Amino acid sequence: MAGVDVGGTKILGGAVDEAGVVLRRVRVDTPAGEATAEDVREAIAAVVRDLAAGHPIERVGVGTAGFVNAARSMVMFAPHLPWRREPLKDELEKLLDLPVVIENDANAAIWAEARFGAAKGAADIIGVTLGTGLGGAVILGGHLVRGANGMAAEFGHVCAVPNGDLCHCGLRGCLELYTSGSALTRWGRQLVDKEGGGGLLHEMAEGDPVRVTGPMVTKAARAGDDRARGLFRDLGGWLGLGLANLAASLDPDFVVVGGGLVEVADLFMDRARESFEENLTAGDYREMPTICPAALGQDAGFLGAADLAVSGG
Amino acid sequence: MAGVDVGGTKILGGAVDEAGVVLRRVRVDTPAGEATAEDVREAIAAVVRDLAAGHPIERVGVGTAGFVNAARSMVMFAPHLPWRREPLKDELEKLLDLPVVIENDANAAIWAEARFGAAKGAADIIGVTLGTGLGGAVILGGHLVRGANGMAAEFGHVCAVPNGDLCHCGLRGCLELYTSGSALTRWGRQLVDKEGGGGLLHEMAEGDPVRVTGPMVTKAARAGDDRARGLFRDLGGWLGLGLANLAASLDPDFVVVGGGLVEVADLFMDRARESFEENLTAGDYREMPTICPAALGQDAGFLGAADLAVSGG
Numbered sequence: 001m002a003g004v005d006v007g008g009t010k011i012l013g014g015a016v017d018e019a020g021v022v023l024r025r026v027r028v029d030t031p032a033g034e035a036t037a038e039d040v041r042e043a044i045a046a047v048v049r050d051l052a053a054g055h056p057i058e059r060v061g062v063g064t065a066g067f068v069n070a071a072r073s074m075v076m077f078a079p080h081l082p083w084r085r086e087p088l089k090d091e092l093e094k095l096l097d098l099p100v101v102i103e104n105d106a107n108a109a110i111w112a113e114a115r116f117g118a119a120k121g122a123a124d125i126i127g128v129t130l131g132t133g134l135g136g137a138v139i140l141g142g143h144l145v146r147g148a149n150g151m152a153a154e155f156g157h158v159c160a161v162p163n164g165d166l167c168h169c170g171l172r173g174c175l176e177l178y179t180s181g182s183a184l185t186r187w188g189r190q191l192v193d194k195e196g197g198g199g200l201l202h203e204m205a206e207g208d209p210v211r212v213t214g215p216m217v218t219k220a221a222r223a224g225d226d227r228a229r230g231l232f233r234d235l236g237g238w239l240g241l242g243l244a245n246l247a248a249s250l251d252p253d254f255v256v257v258g259g260g261l262v263e264v265a266d267l268f269m270d271r272a273r274e275s276f277e278e279n280l281t282a283g284d285y286r287e288m289p290t291i292c293p294a295a296l297g298q299d300a301g302f303l304g305a306a307d308l309a310v311s312g313g
Numbered sequence: 314m315a316g317v318d319v320g321g322t323k324i325l326g327g328a329v330d331e332a333g334v335v336l337r338r339v340r341v342d343t344p345a346g347e348a349t350a351e352d353v354r355e356a357i358a359a360v361v362r363d364l365a366a367g368h369p370i371e372r373v374g375v376g377t378a379g380f381v382n383a384a385r386s387m388v389m390f391a392p393h394l395p396w397r398r399e400p401l402k403d404e405l406e407k408l409l410d411l412p413v414v415i416e417n418d419a420n421a422a423i424w425a426e427a428r429f430g431a432a433k434g435a436a437d438i439i440g441v442t443l444g445t446g447l448g449g450a451v452i453l454g455g456h457l458v459r460g461a462n463g464m465a466a467e468f469g470h471v472c473a474v475p476n477g478d479l480c481h482c483g484l485r486g487c488l489e490l491y492t493s494g495s496a497l498t499r500w501g502r503q504l505v506d507k508e509g510g511g512g513l514l515h516e517m518a519e520g521d522p523v524r525v526t527g528p529m530v531t532k533a534a535r536a537g538d539d540r541a542r543g544l545f546r547d548l549g550g551w552l553g554l555g556l557a558n559l560a561a562s563l564d565p566d567f568v569v570v571g572g573g574l575v576e577v578a579d580l581f582m583d584r585a586r587e588s589f590e591e592n593l594t595a596g597d598y599r600e601m602p603t604i605c606p607a608a609l610g611q612d613a614g615f616l617g618a619a620d621l622a623v624s625g626g
Contacts, residue, residue, distance in 0.1 A: 067598050076598040124461050138562070145453060147564020148437050149599040157594030158558045161475060169594045245471045246562060249451070251460020281470030281482045285380050285389040286462040 001310055002057045004044055005105060005301025006030065006064040008080030008132070013047035014302040015055040018310075020116030022299055026050045030081070037082050045095040060100045061309030062088065063108030063301045065135070070150035072101045079133075079168060101309045105301050106135025106153065106258075107144055109294070111313060112304030113256045114139050118295040122254030126246050127294075128155055128239070129259030134176035138250065144313030156180070160242060178238035181214040181261060187231045188212040200225035218264055229267065236268035240275025247289060248281050258294030265293040314623055315370045317357055318418060318614030319343065319377040321393030321445070326360035327615040328368040331623075333429030335612055339363045343394070350395050358408040373413045374622030375401065376421030376614045378448075383463035385414045392481060393445075414622045418614050419448025419466065419571075420457055422607070424626060425617030426569045427452050431608040435567030439559050440607075441468055441552070442572030447489035451563065457626030469493070473555060491551035494527040494574060500544045501525040513538035531577055542580065549581035553588025560602060561594050571607030578606040 004013040008030060015024040026047045031039040048060055066078025073089035075081075092100040103111075110127030113119045119127070125139040136155035138145040145152045156176035157169050164173025165186075177183060189209040192202050201220040205211040220228035243255055255276075257269070273291050277283055294300060317326040321343060328337040339360045344352040361373055379391025386402035388394075405413045416424075423440030426432045432440070438452040449468035451458040458465045469489035470482050477486025478499075490496060502522040505515050514533040518524040533541035556568055568589075570582065586604050590596055607613060 067595055077595065136562070140453065140458060145563065148566035148602065149564050151595060151599055152562065152564040154561045154564075154594055158561050159554060159592060162473070162554070171592065171594055174594070241472060241475070245558075248467045248471050249449070249465065249559060249562065250458065251462050251465040251467075253461035279472060279484065281467055281484055281487070282380055282390065282464060286464055289461065 001059045001061070001306045002048055002051045003061045003063065003108070003302030003304065003306030003309070004047055005108065005298075005305060006040070006044060006062060006081070007105070008065065011043055011047055012298060012302055013051050014299060014306065015051040015057065016303055016306045020112070020303055020307065022303070024051055024054050025299075035082060037086055040081060040083070041088065041091050041095065045092060048096055048098070057098060059309045060092070060096065060098050061103060061108065061305030061307070062092065062100060063103045063105040063305035064088070065105050068102050068104045068150050070146055070148065072103060072150065075102060099309070103305050103308050104135070104150075104153075105129070107137045107146075107313075108302075108304035108308060109135075109258050109296075109300035110137035110139065110256060110304070111144055111308055112296055112300040113258060113294050115307055116296065116303060117256075117300065118292045119254045119256045122290075124250070124252040125254045125256060126243065126250060126252045127256045127258060128243070130180055130239075130257065130261035131259040132181050134180045135259070140250070144308070146313070155242065155246065158242070158245070160238065175238070175242045179235055179242055183235055183238075184217045184231055185212060185214045187234065188217040188228070191227055191231070199227045201228050218267075221264075221267055232264070232267035233271045236271030237275045239268065239272040240277075241279045243272070243291070244276050244279035247276070251286070252289050255289050255291040256294055257291070258300055262293045269293060314372045314374070314619045315361055315364045316374045316376065316421070316615030316617065316619030316622070317360055318421065318611075318618060319353070319357060319375060319394070320418070321378065324356055324360055325611060325615055326364050327612060327619065328364040328370065329616055329619045333425070333616055333620065335616070337364055337367050338612075348395060350399055353394060353396070354401065354404050354408065358405060361409055361411070370411060372622045373405070373409065373411050374416060374421065374618030374620070375405065375413060376416045376418040376618035377401070378418050381415050381417045381463050383459055383461065385416060385463065388415060412622070416618050416621050417448070417463075417466075418442070420450045420459075420626075421615075421617035421621060422448075422571050422609075422613035423450035423452065423569060423617070424457055424621055425609055425613040426571060426607050428620055429609065429616060430569075430613065431605045432567045432569045435603075437563070437565040438567045438569060439556065439563060439565045440569045440571060441556070443493055443552075443570065443574035444572040445494050447493045448572070453563070457621070459626070468555065468559065471555070471558070473551065488551070488555045492548055492555055496548055496551075497530045497544055498525060498527045500547065501530040501541070504540055504544070512540045514541050531580070534577075534580055545577070545580035546584045549584030550588045552581065552585040554592045556585070556604070557589045557592035560589070564599070565602050568602050568604040569607055570604070571613060575606045582606060
């Protein structure tokens with residue numbers, strides 16, 4: 001079977017077996033600039049054809065950022081892709097002559113961790129993926145919770161701060177404004193903007209807030225800069241609070257943290273665990289869940305999408 | 314079968330049939346003052362014996378405020394009852410010589426609404442009960458979500474306001490501080506404390522904040538006092554926000570609002586629905602869930618406990 005993970009900048013595909021072993025990987029850039037919905041579909045189809053050249057493919061799972069409907073057929077809205085109410089399943093099935101299912105990318109990645117990765121064996125799992133934004137997944141009793149509209153686990157748009165900063169989704173104070181790569185960039189810019197000078201980040205950005213990027217904040221933190229390290233601790237604090245709120249509602253036995261930021265998990269996971277325990281009600285009367293970074297790296301998205309195309313979640 | 318709803322002030326029991334019809338009701342005051350854990354157990358047993366005098370009882374469900382463990386045998390902690398790690402199932406089974414299961418009271422009440430009341434027929438339900446505090450329940454695919462420790466759906470202790478008011482649970486800014494009878498009382502006191510005079514609530518409390526009670530706020534609102542009505546609208550606003558956060562995570566098709574405050578639902582439900590739609594992400598891309606007040610009144614707790622003792626949820 002094959003899985004494809006469609007992001008705003010790259011499309012990653014994999015031919016995989018039932019045990020989650022990756023037989024072949026293909027990576028292309030996501031069509032950008034003036035690219036149309038059709039261009040992106042064609043790029044996905046080309047990735048699958050490439051995978052199929054080496055391995056027999058009977059079924060394709062596609063994980064994509066954005067809101068996917070409950071029938072797993074349509075992308076309702078994807079912030080970084082040219083899709084609005086896109087009937088992606090039908091269009092790809094026409095192009096490929098294979099059965100296709102569409103999944104939210106965070107659902108796919110966390111499902112992979114539950115089946116083959118860090119959360120293997122756990123029954124009740126909350127997962128978040130930290131990248132540019134914050135995605136989520138809920139697995140209860142070994143099954144993915146999709147919700148009435150297929151839109152469950154949009155943890156990134158739970159309100160963390162009433163009347164807080166404005167989110168691109170139109171709401172204010174959304175959790176992903178405080179727990180994502182974008183949060184690091186925004187805070188880094190605020191730091192550089194405020195300081196008269198000093199601080200490694202200020203130096204790296206040559207005093208210009210607009211030059212600050214997420215990777216620059218990471219680099220400064222890695223070099224030991226206290227202010228940059230503080231931003232990661234802040235992120236960990238918000239992550240722990242957000243996860244504690246979810247745990248008060250769902251009482252999971254396992255929490256897994258995935259997405260690109262996991263590569264720098266050492267900069268925020270300790271603080272996240274500490275903040276989780278500080279912010280979870282009735283801590284004295286419960287077993288705390290295990291809180292782990294994801295284990296499958298960039299393969300998680302296509303692995304989970306491929307498995308979900310067969311197992312259904 | 315029989316169900317018992319154990320609250321801080323009263324114990325309500327009912328003999329019920331499989332269709333949720335109440336055959337007999339018994340009500341006693343909860344032992345108070347210097348009452349021991351044993352006193353409360355004895356009072357529950359007396360209620361069940363009274364019910365059993367008129368109807369054959371094979372099984373008993375007990376719904377109680379507080380944290381109930383995953384095995385449904387023990388009350389870990391109950392704020393308004395003299396129970397700490399109380400082995401209530403075993404103790405009651407000894408007293409009654411009948412099988413007993415213990416449930417969280419909000420789980421029991423919302424389960425009754427799902428089986429026999431306002432949410433009958435819905436599959437994915439979020440429920441809250443608004444009384445002195447805020448209780449909750451999650452029903453997905455027709456099954457009650459209990460969580461790894463039996464502590465799921467503690468929505469009252471999700472953080473609504475980072476570094477907000479101090480909650481009796483030890484955390485700050487918990488949702489129930491802004492969405493419960495206690496919230497109305499606290500805000501009413503603040504109103505009376507702040508004003509130099511005027512306003513019906515100020516008059517009713519004779520200018521003394523400590524005299525303000527929840528029912529007094531209701532009475533002032535019913536009499537048309539704008540300030541008191543505003544407090545209910547504030548409560549509705551917070552309720553809508555809290556429910557929107559839960560809906561972003563769980564995407565239910567039905568939301569039911571129960572508990573004692575439902576008797577004055579007309580004072581806050583419109584504002585709650587409005588706030589829900591304002592605060593739920595991607596509203597344009599989803600069907601909004603139905604948001605309804607509960608239908609079963611004070612029977613809900615024992616009805617749900619009785620049914621859960623048989624069905625298991």
